Amino acid sequence: MAASVSLTSSTFPQEDAHRCPAGERLTWRFTGVEAGLTAHVYWSSNCSGCALKPQCTTGRERRVRRWEHEAVIEAMQARLDRHPRAMRIRKSTVEHAFGTLKAWMGATHFKTRTLDKVQTEMSLHVLAYNLKRMIAIMGVAPLIQAMQA
Secondary structure, three states: OOOOOOOOOOEEOOOOEEEOOOOOEEEEEEEEEEOOEEEEEEEOOOHHHOOOHHHHOOOOOOOEEEEOOHHHHHHHHHHHHHOOOHHHHHHHHHHHHHHHHHHHOOOOOOOOOOHHHHHHHHHHHHHHHHHHHHHHHHOHHHHHHHHHO
C-alpha cells in the first residue's frame, strides 16, 4: 500500500464500516487473528474505477485492518488531543511510584527470569511500596490496628 493517501478516521461503528480517502464506504469482510491479535478487515469493491487508487494502494482494492480494540486507542488519543497537558500531569503523579520502585531495585534488571517470576517480583515490590506509603501516611500503630480489624 502506498502511504500518500491515508484512511480518514470517520467510521461507522453502528454499521461496522469505515470510509476511504475517496469517500467510499469500506465494509467489514472478515475477522482474523494476526500476531495473536484479533483484527477486522474492511474493503470496498469499487476501487478499480477510483481516481485515487494509484495514490491509495497498489493492490486490487484498499484493505484496512483494524485491531478489535483500536477504538479504545482512538478515544484515548482524542482525550489527549483535547487535554495535551494530561500526560504531563500523569507523569508527575503516577510515574513517581515507578521511579521510586526502580530506585529501590537498584535501577537494574529484575532478579528473576520468566514472566511468572518477574510478575511475582514486581508484585512484591509494589506491596512493599504500598506498605511503606501507608506507614508514612497513617503511622505504624493505626496501620496495625486497621489490618487487625
